[in-house]
Amino acid sequence: MxxxxxxxxxxxxxxxxxxxxxxxxxxxxxxxxxxxxxxxxxxxxxxxxxxxxxxxxxxxxxxxxxxxxxxxxxxxxxxxxxxxxxxxxxxxxxxxxxxxxxxKSDSTHSKEPASIKFTMADINKATKNFSPVLKVGQGGFGTVYKGQLQDGTLVAIKRAKKSMYDKNLGGEFQSEIQALSKVEHLNLVKCYGYLEQGDERIVVVEYVxxxxxxxxxxxxxxxxxxxxxxxxxxxxxxxxxxxxxxxxxxxxxxxxxxxxxxxxxxxxxxxxxxxxxxxxxxxxxxxxxxxxxxxxxxxxxxxxxxxxxxxxxxxxxxxxxxxxxxxxxxxxxxxxxxxxxxxxxxxxxxxxxxxxxxxxxxxxxxxxxxxxxxxxxxxxxxxxxxxxxxxxxxxxxxxxxxxxxxxxxxxxxxxxx
The missing domain is CATH 1.10.510.10 (Transferase(Phosphotransferase) domain 1)
Structure with missing residues (x-):
C-alpha cells in the first residue's frame, strides 16, 4: 500500500x-x-x-x-x-x-543560502568526478555525495537520477531551490547553491x-x-x-x-x-x-x-x-x-x-x-x-x-x- x-x-x-x-x-x-x-x-x-x-x-x-x-x-x-x-x-x-x-549557521563560512549557481566543473572537482568513495546516500530520487568546495567547506551534493527526469521535474526542482533559498537557521540544513544544466539537477547543501x-x-x-x-x-x-x-x-x-x-x-x-x-x-x-x-x-x-x-x-x-x-x-x-x-x-x-x-x-x-x-x-x-x-x-x-x-x-x- x-x-x-x-x-x-x-x-x-x-x-x-x-x-x-x-x-x-x-x-x-x-x-x-x-x-x-x-x-x-x-x-x-x-x-x-x-x-x-x-x-x-x-x-x-x-x-x-x-x-x-x-x-x-x-x-x-x-x-x-x-x-x-x-x-x-x-x-x-x-x-x-x-x-x-x-x-547564523555554525559553519565558518558566510555564504548566503542557495546563492551560488555551480558549474559541472565545480561539482566534478568537489566530488572527484562523483567518486564512489564519496557516496554517502542513495534513494529513489538520486545519489548523495560528500564533497569539498574550493574554500574548504564540506558539503553534501545531491545528484538526481537521469531516469527521474520528466516534464514535472523542473518545477519540483525549482520548488526545492525556492524554499531552500529563503531559510537560514542554526537548526536547518543550509543550502549553498545548485546546478540546473542540461539533464543535470544538483543541489549543494551543508554536510552534517x-x-x-x-x-x-x-x-x-x-x-x-x-x-x-x-x-x-x-x-x-x-x-x-x-x-x-x-x-x-x-x-x-x-x-x-x-x-x-x-x-x-x-x-x-x-x-x-x-x-x-x-x-x-x-x-x-x-x-x-x-x-x-x-x-x-x-x-x-x-x-x-x-x-x-x-x-x-x-x-x-x-x-x-x-x-x-x-x-x-x-x-x-x-x-x-x-x-x-x-x-x-x-x-x-x-x-x-x-x-x-x-x-x-x-x-x-x-x-x-x-x-x-x-x-x-x-x-x-x-x-x-x-x-x-x-x-x-x-x-x-x-x-x-x-x-x-x-x-x-x-x-x-x-x-x-
Whole structure:
C-alpha cells in the first residue's frame, strides 16, 4: 500500500508517498485541550483521539508514485517532489522580530543560502568526478555525495537520477531551490547553491557528519541517546519549524518532518533537512487559512485531517512533530509492522498506555526508568497528545510546542540535581 525500503536491519520501513485526491471514508473528532488542566481531562482527551491514528494508515483509493525519503547523512538520498503556492494557517499571537530565530549557521563560512549557481566543473572537482568513495546516500530520487568546495567547506551534493527526469521535474526542482533559498537557521540544513544544466539537477547543501536521528535511536554507533539529549533535539526541531512557520519572510510548511530527515552534528545538535515536499504559504493578510493540494508526506507521520480534506496548513507539521515526540521517547518507528496488532501503530499504543496510567512502560528500554525520566515522559506525551489532535484547531502552534518543551527540560534538569 505504501512505498517502502529495507533498512540495514532488513526490516521494511515506509517511505514518502504522495496521494491523488479521492474521497475519504470517515472523519474523526477530539475533545483534547491545549491547557494543562487536570490529568483526568488529558486522559479523557487521549481516549477520544485514539481513532485518529487509523486515518493515517488508510490511504485514499488512488495512489501516485512514491519517492524515497532523504537523509544525506544516512541510508537515503534526499529527494525533491514538491510544488509551491498556497496559503498559511493562522497562528496564535503576534509575530516576533525574525532575529530571534534567524541565527547564523555554525559553519565558518558566510555564504548566503542557495546563492551560488555551480558549474559541472565545480561539482566534478568537489566530488572527484562523483567518486564512489564519496557516496554517502542513495534513494529513489538520486545519489548523495560528500564533497569539498574550493574554500574548504564540506558539503553534501545531491545528484538526481537521469531516469527521474520528466516534464514535472523542473518545477519540483525549482520548488526545492525556492524554499531552500529563503531559510537560514542554526537548526536547518543550509543550502549553498545548485546546478540546473542540461539533464543535470544538483543541489549543494551543508554536510552534517553524524547521521540521522533515526540511526541514533537505533544506536547505529553503539551510543544511547539520553533523555536529556532527546529533549534538546526536540527543542532544536521545534525551533526550526517555528522559524519556517512564523519568522521567514514567507511562511513555509515542511510537510515531511520525521526522524530520518533530522541530522545530528557531532555535538548532537539537530538540523532539519529535506525540503523536497516543502510548500510556500501565503501571507496571513490574504485571509486564506489553508492550501488545497494533493497529499504528500511519509506514512506514519501524515496528518489525518490533511489526508481526509487535502487542506494543508502549518498544523500538519505540528501533527508530524507530535508523532516524532512519541518516537523520541519510545525509540520505536511510527509503524512497527512486525509487532503485535495493538502495538503496530506506535502513537496509538503509547497513548493507550498513557491513559491507562502506565506511561513508564513505553519508555525506550535503553533508558533508565527513573522518577525524573518518568515525569518528563508523561509531560512529553501530554504535549504529543495535543499535537496529534484530530482537528488542527485543537493543536498548539510550533512556537507553543517549543515553549512547553523548554519548561519540561528546565523541570527535568532540576529533578536531576
Amino acid at each position: 505504501y512505498g517502502s525500503r529495507k533498512d540495514s536491519s532488513g526490516s521494511r520501513t515506509p517511505e514518502r508517498v504522495s496521494y491523488s485526491p479521492s474521497p475519504s471514508p470517515s472523519s474523526y473528532s477530539t475533545n483534547s485541550s491545549q491547557s494543562s488542566s487536570g490529568r483526568s481531562r488529558v486522559r479523557t482527551a487521549a481516549r477520544s483521539v485514539a481513532g485518529v491514528f487509523v486515518a493515517c494508515f488508510t490511504p485514499p483509493e488512488e495512489e501516485a508514485p512514491h519517492h524515497s525519503s532523504s537523509a544525506f547523512g544516512g541510508s537515503d538520498a534526499f529527494s525533491s517532489t514538491s510544488d509551491v503556492s498556497g496559503a498559511s494557517d493562522s497562528t496564535d499571537g503576534k509575530r516576533l522580530h525574525r532575529s530571534i530565530y534567524t541565527v 557528519p553524524n547521521g540521522t536521528l533515526r540511526e541514533h535511536l537505533e544506536c547505529f554507533n553503539g551510543n544511547v541517546l539520553s533523555l536529556d539529549s532527546r529533549l534538546d533535539i526536540a527543542i532544536d526541531v521545534a525551533h526550526a519549524i517555528t522559524y519556517l512557520h512564523t519568522y521567514t519572510d514567507h511562511p513555509i510548511i515542511h510537510r515531511d518532518i520525521k526522524s530520518s530527515n533530522i541530522l545530528l552534528t557531532d555535538k548532537l545538535r539537530a538540523k532539519v533537512a529535506d525540503f523536497g515536499f516543502a510548500r510556500l504559504a501565503a501571507d496571513a493578510e490574504s485571509g486564506k487559512t489553508h492550501v488545497s493540494t494533493q497529499v504528500k508526506g511519509t506514512a506514519g507521520y501524515l496528518d489525518p485531517e490533511y489526508l481526509r480534506t487535502y487542506q494543508l496548513t502549518e498544523k500538519s507539521d505540528v501533527y508530524s512533530f507530535g508523532i516524532l515526540l512519541v518516537e523520541l521517547v519510545t525509540g520505536r518507528r511510527p509503524i512497527e509492522a512486525k509487532r503485535e496488532l495493538d502495538e503496530r501503530i506506535t502513537a496509538r499504543w503509547a497513548m493507550k498506555k498513557y491513559t491507562d496510567g502506565v506511561a513508564i512502560s513505553i519508555l525506550d528500554p535503553k533508558l533508565e526508568k527513573s522518577d525524573a525520566n518518568g515525569l518528563a515522559l508523561e509531560k512529553i506525551l501530554e504535549l504529543a497528545l495535543q499535537c496529534v489532535a484530530a482537528h488542527r484547531r485543537n493543536r498548539p502552534t510550533m512556537r507553543r510546542c517549543a515553549e512547553v518543551l523548554w519548561n519540561i527540560r528546565k523541570d527535568y534538569k532540576e529533578q536531576l540535581v
